[in-house]
Amino acid sequence: MKSPTIQTLIISVFLFTIQTSLASPPTLGSVFTQCIIGLKPSNPCSPIQNFTYTPQNPKFLIILNNYVRNLRYFNNTTRKPIAIVAAADVTHIQATITCAKKLSLQLRIRSGGHDYDGLSYLSTVDFVVLDMFNLRSIEFGRKLDTAWVQSGATLGEIYYGVANKSNDLRGFPAGICPGLGAGGHFSDAKIVDAKGRVLDRTSMGEDLFWALRGGGAASFCVVLAWKIKLVPVPEKVTVFNVEAVGKRGGVNTKELVVKWQEIADKIDNSLFIRLTLSTSNKTVKASFMGMFLGDSSRLLEIMTKEFPELGLNKTECIEMKWIESVLFWLSIPPGTAPTSVMLNRIPQKQIYLKRKSDYVQKPISRTGLDAIFKVLLENENVTMAWNPYGGRMSEIPSTETAFPHRAGNKFKIQYAANWFVPGEEVAKECMSQTERVFEAMTPYVSKNPREAFLNYRDVDIGTSLNSTYEEGKVYGVKYFKNNFERLVSVKSRVDPDNFFRYEQSIPVPSSH
Structure with a gap:
């Protein structure tokens, strides 16, 4: 049942429409549009109607899909917002909040980024997207x-x-x-x-x-x-990316992974080495990708002392400017593209994907690695990126900010499955592979709770469809550990009516 406020607005717009034409009754999108246009004050130099898109606008789907980074939600069956406000002024944000509240619409806030499970542009009820891409000074x-x-x-x-x-x-x-x-x-x-x-x-x-x-x-x-x-940052940084398929320089892949676990979170604070595990020709491939804030000579001294098993040599080290290293991490070969390509906001190629996350606090044994390699070979579409923590991360208390995953974590895992062919069967199989690898990792990752990384959104670990505290705690403690209760306390003070809510938002206490 619609609230009296919604009924009044719809009737008012309907009567106005009847007087001027024989058009169909107004949509909820047109009611919302009339609401935001009617608010005062607004910025006369930036009228909000010029930045508001409803499904009847030919640019609506373009604006909506420009920042959809997962083709699983790029289709005709996914529920669409009743309107998109591409805010270009603070008054646009204020008007969107006011009218969304007045019409009991949920608000989704989108500012780019991964949003792997689409929570910034999806909902099961009527909603508005507040898109921030115009505000980027x-x-x-x-x-x-x-x-x-x-x-x-x-x-x-x-x-x-x-x-x-x-x-x-x-x-x-x-x-x-x-x-x-x-x-x-x-x-x-x-x-x-x-x-x-x-x-x-x-x-x-x-x-x-x-x-x-x-x-x-x-x-x-x-x-x-x-x-x-x-x-x-120094004038030059040094990057490298070396691979081991089965073995490298006489050292098998498993032993390299064992050694990486020993040193990655303790090595020189100027050196970061990510390990990615994937499969190649029915064999597990380990890729060691690193960046050092310094020249290659100093890097080789550190690697010879701390990680000689990898056998990193001078020819594999590439010195470049820090800004150029951003392209290196995107697998763009040095010198093949200008650094301005990182200004491209819309990817040239979209993919279907699923992501999950974990934290590891103790080294995984050789026996454990054998089991992990086996499950990767059985689920070849899944890769794992192991990102070391330690360093400055371990020096900051877990309560300093709401982000709690600091001291005690050796590395974070991102599970990734990508596919390029549409269809439910393909998606089901790729999603199942990701879940099988995730489940197989249970013995080796954090427990009570099994921690997760907020920026790798994963609706599988829990959602709050009814926006209750009990539902929110299921995923909340995984993302925020002991900081969850403090976040609930802040939420209850600043947003007691729970206006800012979505499937994995911080809930208000049950008493609210």
Whole structure:
């Protein structure tokens, strides 16, 4: 049953329509549009109707699908929003919040990035997408040690801007995917809350500011901009990517993985080595991809001492600028593309995909690795990326920010399955393979809870369709561990009516 407010708005728009034409009764999208247009004040230089798209608009599907990064949700059967507001001004955000609340519509906030399971543009009920891609300015501090970044900016845009502004002598430590949103990496913020108020760190309060850093900001507010800290980088960094299929230099793959587990989280803080396990010709392939903040001579000294089994040699080390290393991580060969390609917001090729995550706190034994290699060979569509922690991650208390996965974790796992052929049977098989590998890893990963990484969204670990505390705790403790209850407390204070909610949002306590 519609609320009286919705009925009144629909009747008003309907009567207006009848007086002017014989058109069909207004859609919920047109009611929403009339609501946001009618609000005052608005920015006369940026009228909201110019940035609002309903399904009747020929640009609607283009705007919607531009930031769909998973072809599983790029189809005619997926439920579509009743409208998209591609906000270009803070008043657009405020109007969207006001009218979504008035019409009892759920709000989905989208600012680019992975969103592997599509929670920023999917819902089972009527909803509006607030798309932030127009808000992507980057303003650098005078000393080039900070920058204010609007929430629609991508990491590629930040990386490119930082490198060009600072003559390649500063960088920003974040993800390897240029298309990822900038959210989460910040030292200050400007937001719009459920009441439509624009707040900064002081006015929002330190508890909400704490929650935004790693707690999933979309559970609490709409973020307008982040203030990030930039870091100095050397003139040259060194990268490498070496593979072992069966063995490398006389050392079998399993022994290389054993050694990697021993040193990856303890090696020099300037060196990062990711291990990826996949299959090739019925054999497990281990890829060791690394970056060192320094020259190749110093890197080889460290590797000879700490990881001689890998046999890294001079010809496999490539020195380049830090900004060029971003392309290297995308598997773009050096010199084959300008760094400006990281400004491309729309991927040239889309894929069907599934992602899951885990944390490992104890080295996996040789017997365990044998079992893992066996299950990978039985599920050849799945790869595992092992990302080492340690270093600075281990020095920050787990309660410093809402992100809790710090000391005690040796590495994080991303399970990845990609496929390129449409069809339910193909999708079912690839999803099943991912789940089989995930289940086989149970003995070797964190327990009570089995931890998960928020940015690798995975609806399999729990959802809150009814937005209850009990449902939310199932996935909440996996993403946030002991920080979950504090996040619930913050949520109950800043958004007691649970306006900012979605399938894996922070819930309010049951008493609410």
